[in-house]
Amino acid sequence: MPIDDTAAIRISAFDNVPPFARGLVRDLRVRWALEEIGRDYGLHYLDAMKPKPPEYRDWQPFGQVPAFDDGQVRLFESGAILLYLGEQDERLLPRDPAQRWAATSWLLAALNSVEPALIQIVNLDFFLAGQPWAADAQPVFVDMARGKLKSTEAALGEREWFAGPFSIADIMMTCVLRNIDHTDVLSAYPALAAFKARAEARPAFQRALADQLAGFREPA
Amino acid sequence: MPIDDTAAIRISAFDNVPPFARGLVRDLRVRWALEEIGRDYGLHYLDAMKPKPPEYRDWQPFGQVPAFDDGQVRLFESGAILLYLGEQDERLLPRDPAQRWAATSWLLAALNSVEPALIQIVNLDFFLAGQPWAADAQPVFVDMARGKLKSTEAALGEREWFAGPFSIADIMMTCVLRNIDHTDVLSAYPALAAFKARAEARPAFQRALADQLAGFREPA
Numbered sequence: 001m002p003i004d005d006t007a008a009i010r011i012s013a014f015d016n017v018p019p020f021a022r023g024l025v026r027d028l029r030v031r032w033a034l035e036e037i038g039r040d041y042g043l044h045y046l047d048a049m050k051p052k053p054p055e056y057r058d059w060q061p062f063g064q065v066p067a068f069d070d071g072q073v074r075l076f077e078s079g080a081i082l083l084y085l086g087e088q089d090e091r092l093l094p095r096d097p098a099q100r101w102a103a104t105s106w107l108l109a110a111l112n113s114v115e116p117a118l119i120q121i122v123n124l125d126f127f128l129a130g131q132p133w134a135a136d137a138q139p140v141f142v143d144m145a146r147g148k149l150k151s152t153e154a155a156l157g158e159r160e161w162f163a164g165p166f167s168i169a170d171i172m173m174t175c176v177l178r179n180i181d182h183t184d185v186l187s188a189y190p191a192l193a194a195f196k197a198r199a200e201a202r203p204a205f206q207r208a209l210a211d212q213l214a215g216f217r218e219p220a
Numbered sequence: 221m222p223i224d225d226t227a228a229i230r231i232s233a234f235d236n237v238p239p240f241a242r243g244l245v246r247d248l249r250v251r252w253a254l255e256e257i258g259r260d261y262g263l264h265y266l267d268a269m270k271p272k273p274p275e276y277r278d279w280q281p282f283g284q285v286p287a288f289d290d291g292q293v294r295l296f297e298s299g300a301i302l303l304y305l306g307e308q309d310e311r312l313l314p315r316d317p318a319q320r321w322a323a324t325s326w327l328l329a330a331l332n333s334v335e336p337a338l339i340q341i342v343n344l345d346f347f348l349a350g351q352p353w354a355a356d357a358q359p360v361f362v363d364m365a366r367g368k369l370k371s372t373e374a375a376l377g378e379r380e381w382f383a384g385p386f387s388i389a390d391i392m393m394t395c396v397l398r399n400i401d402h403t404d405v406l407s408a409y410p411a412l413a414a415f416k417a418r419a420e421a422r423p424a425f426q427r428a429l430a431d432q433l434a435g436f437r438e439p440a
Contacts, residue, residue: 061375062333062368073321077328083303084321101293101304108297111328113282116336120343128360133353140348148282155281 009034011081012060012067015045015217020126020182027066028212029078029175030085033168035204037089045215078175079111082168092168099164106162106169110176114152117145118179125182142185149185153192160198174199229254231301232280232287235265235437240346240402247286248432249298249395250305253388255424257309265435298395299331302388312388319384326382326389330396334372337365338399345402362405369405373412380418394419 013027025048034041044067046052052063060067060076067076068084075081083104086093094100120141128134152173156162162169177186177196186193199205233247245268254261264287266272272283280287280296287296288304295301303324306313314320340361344354351357372393376382382389397406397416406413419425 057371057374061329062371064333073317075321075325077325077332079328079332080321080325083324083328097293101295101300104303105295105297105300108299108303108331109281112297112299112331112335113284115332116339119336120340123340123364131357131360133356136353137351137357140351144343151277151282154277 009039009041009068009070010044011041011069012044012046012056012065013212013215014048014065015215016047016049017216018049018126021048022216023209023213024175024178024181025065025212026078026175028208029171030066030068030081031208031211032171032175032205033082033085033092035207036166036171036202037085037091043215079107079172082107082172086168091166092171094163094165094167096164099167103163103167103169107172109152110169110172114148114173115176115179117141117148118176121145121183121185122179142183145180145185146188149189149192153189156191156195158191161195166199166202170195170199174205229259229261229288229290230264231261231289232264232266232276232285233432233435234268234285235435236267236269237436238269238346241268242436243429243433244395244398244401245285245432246298246395248428249391250286250288250301251428251431252391252395252425253302253305253312255427256386256391256422257305257311263435299327299392302327302392306388311386312391314383314385314387316384319387323383323387323389327392329372330389330392334368334393335396335399337361337368338396341365341403341405342399362403365400365405366408369409369412373409376411376415378411381415386419386422390415390419394425 011027011030013031014025017025031041046056046065057063059069059074066078066081068074068081073084075084082092086103093103121138124134124138124141161167162173174196177192180186186196231247231250233251234245237245251261266276266285268285277283279289279294286298286301288294288301293304295304302312306323313323341358344358344361348354381387382393394416397412400406406416
């Protein structure tokens with residue numbers, strides 16, 4: 001529910017991205033978490049296709065999104081923002097220490113064990129597709145990603161969510177897996193695909209996705 | 221100071237890795253943090269070159285290191301472990317909210333903005349060096365990494381550490397930058413290289429590195 005610019009929470013997002021990135025931009029992770037706990041937020045929009053204002057680097061040093069400001073603290077990196085919100089609301093991060101640190105481990109695993117393997121595919125398929133070696137590299141990177149997906153699926157097992165109740169770990173893992181929605185790689189991991197579908201069916205995700213898509217200046 | 225197996229804290233580490241990985245394995249991040257606060261720890265050693273015991277996956281789902289157990293919680297992912305230790309000791313994570321969340325943002329930036337760009341180079345130079353396209357891909361991946369390093373250096377500016385006092389953000393960024401020690405890429409970023417040298421000069425880092433190197437069964 002992104003309503004106005006005077007809400008206490010402000011996040012940065014893009015209002016213009018290449019078509020492949022629509023619905024995948026990382027502000028989705030923060031929008032989703034805020035929807036889960038019913039918090040309003042205002043938006044600071046930037047054009048991903050243009051140079052960012054120099055002063056934006058003070059808020060987000062890489063010129064990326066999302067950055068976050070609630071009048072108390074300013075932070076950046078979707079993982080850091082989800083940890084901050086999780087600390088404020090147990091619907092995002094359980095208070096039981098074992099569950100809390102399992103969720104934190106899985107949030108980090110999504111960001112540093114799974115996403116780097118998937119981003120190699122994204123880089124190749126979208127940013128490096130014109131390289132003469134891209135077609136040869138693609139199956140090699142897909143194989144590397146399969147190793148991480150296999151381990152992730154095995155760890156999930158029969159469970160509904162990664163760390164007990166639904167948490168920021170599930171938000172992050174779902175959004176990370178969405179990076180390869182343009183491929184059929186995930187279909188070889190049915191339990192993981194079912195986990196992702198279960199998470200994407202949550203009303204909070206649906207609202208967050210619709211709001212991200214509605215924010216682009218030119219409809220897809 | 222890894223002394224015995226009965227210490228309250230146990231971490232997993234490798235006692236056998238390919239030569240290029242010596243001094244770079246991720247248990248270094250946790251060893252360093254523990255040295256900074258003078259905490260003893262015991263080691264659970266595994267051979268990186270052999271299949272891991274199936275039960276180890278219950279502790280570290282990807283069969284990697286480090287995993288952590290202090291009798292209170294079990295966790296994995298170096299980033300999660302540093303956050304856990306940071307919560308216990310302000311010498312690792314300042315208590316001032318602005319500094320605390322800046323440090324958390326930079327820890328996550330090291331893991332999800334900088335490391336994925338550097339790992340592409342590591343993957344190419346060590347794991348994919350035999351691919352016929354590796355030589356063509358190398359400068360492309362180096363260029364992608366340069367973008368992240370440039371932003372990181374600009375954000376550091378004249379500061380000694382990334383978020384006020386020395387913190388887990390600096391441990392993580394230093395260890396992430398070490399991934400490309402086999403190249404001269406970092407030399408184009410003198411402030412960042414000086415930051416890394418400053419961090420590596422800390423006695424706690426030196427002890428942690430010496431202990432990791434001493435743990436390998438066959439000397440380098």
